[in-house]
Amino acid sequence: MSASDVAQPIGAGIVGAVTGFASSFAIVVAGLHAVGASDAEAASGLLALCVMQGVVAIVLGLRYRMPLSFAWSTPGAAVLVAAEATTGDYRAAVGAFLLCGVLLLVTGLWPALARTMTRIPKPIASAMLAGILFPICVAPVLASVQLPALALPVVGVWLLLARLAPRWAVPAAVVMTVVVVIVSGEGADLAGAQLLPTVTVTWPVFDPAVLVGLGIPLYVVTMAGQNVPGFAVLTTFGYPHPPARAILASTGAATAAGAVFGGYTINLAALTAALMAGPDAHPDRGRRWIASVTAGAAYLVLGVGAGAATVLVAVSPPLLITAVAGLALFGAFASAATTAFEEPATRLVAVITFLVVASGIAVAGVGSAFWGLVAGGVAMLGLNGRRPRRVTA
Template identity: 50%
Template sequence: MEHASHADRHAIVAGVVAALVGFTSSFAVVLAGLRAAGASPAQAASGLLAVTVTMAVATLVLSHRFRLPLLMAWSTPGAALLATTGTVDGGWPAAIGAFLICGLLIMATGVWPRLGALIGSIPTPVAQAMLAGIVLQLCLTPVRELVAAPGQIAPILVVWLIALRVARKWAIPLTFAAALVVIAADAVGDGGVHGPLVPHLEWTAPHFTSAAILGLALPLYVVTMAGQNVPGTAILAGYGYRVPWRSAMLTTGAGTAAGALAGGHAINLAAISSTLVITSQAHPDPGRRWTAATSAGWAYLVLALLSTALTTFVSAAPADVAGAVAGLALLGALTSSLSGAMNADHGREAAAVTFVVAASGVSFFSIGAAFWALLAGVATHLVTTRD
């Protein structure tokens, strides 16, 4: 009994750690994406609050119902897509409409299996290359900001390099902590930080435009499915857990749609961070590891209370400190997606075309590069594939 109690306490700690690592590792990416999509600081804070709460609720509901370690997360590649796409035709209300449509598409994936099969039919090199092209621009931000503001960015890069050597798993959280110290030092010299600290939601009526649907909603759905839900399902399967696909898609899709009106972009199954709650390090009993996921869900709710204060604090930075941290956080995604795109025996040409178009940032008919990259990559694949 004493051993079981100790194991359960360890599972709670593992869940809290998973939430902290997941939140601090990509908080800056989400904030940068929402601001680039046209959100004001208050609207970005609302979006961060909404997406944190919805992924917390989805984690608690699914993990408790199925007694499985089903950890949810926000769509980090989706946030990177927002940052590189920028403001779409129709502004922030059109982005809200795109978020809402993305949620409905995720729900439709749970109801209509053929839609999921359609996403699965996208060649893996093409999907990986599109993700690599999307995150590339953000990964360049630390270099650009180092030239523009070396006094603020250099200390952050030094902490990141040291953390990679001594505590790789905590590298981005420690880098984020260093960024907060830099921002605090600048704020002291400028008379402090001014802005809202109490969490609040700002509702925005959705506006639907064809450019936002094709250039944002559809790519957001694709990168969320291909970059998060599919690998998240595979990782769980590797540890012997079968994801209740229909319920997971309906829950995360409904959460995405509900959070969209407050600025939340998308939630999904966690991929990399899920390993913190599904291994024996979380709990020796595989049947009890769901308690680690529920612990992470409650920790997310606590972090949601801090989201507005963090947004206000980061927004006070004189340089794009958040963008620099976001770029460092996405280097892992860039390397893995480039590896997945170029290591395939077939389809490298299609992957290269996809990557180049996505990285170009071009906009045609007011539709962003991600849509054209996917279209160009699939077209190239169909033309160059003999079978």
């Protein structure tokens, strides 16, 4: 293997890891804060996620010689943000993280559950995800009106890079956020802050309402919004038989192990997977696994920056951080909404599901994501006279 054969996938792996981290760490930290985590606990959670996905990517990439790239669940982080109104006890949230990990592990070990998950009607699963993402994607608009001096430069940089270099649009917006926070004086506390992350342990509490209202939606959006598209990406780029059971079981076990450190869930990458599984990584499909293994190693290094990333989020206006997260989630929202409403026969079902989830209601202490699934299922049974398309990998 020549140096050029190695350099290209190594470069793709580093770019993929840096882009993935910079594009969505803000929503991860904001989500952990929303469910009651302190700054130290949020930094520990971000570190745990980096380590877990890095280790899994290295081990499975070397074992199967396939570009199996992993990431934290960005839609899952949006679920955490949406759960703020119903889940204030971080210990209970950790219990939900553990449940999600166990469900992912069981899905990998029990084919019947995997088949059930792939049979969730696409309009319902996609509308639920769109409803979760909607309030976050509105944040750039709100921030531009309420915090124009801070938000408009960030949005402007994002727009410019979205046109010229889309892959770097969100990382550039994050850099501009750092600049405007420092220039505005909001970041005056950065100098004396603890920039290195420390590992914290939070033992779980199993609150039935939180398990149902957070743990189950977290599992559903991770499967439907990350794992299923991740498998589709691999198939698209010529890997029709990825080791699905090993992937699901490994990510589930890693999530369960990392839950007490704040790692809410990891999964097969969907948004950055194309960079490492496609020809940008290497013309030869047999060399692309080097990119995903490199990305795994890069995440181990990026984890050191978890403390600094958490400090940035902590000293910034919450609406500004949510706005940056919204910019990063525009693509995911567009994809979810398009899929939800593409079939005329199930469009009303998707509308009902979307509106219930986006409403943010809480009934019996259980949040709107779960009730959106229930409402969508009832609407499907009552209104739809035709068998819906299913979520398939």
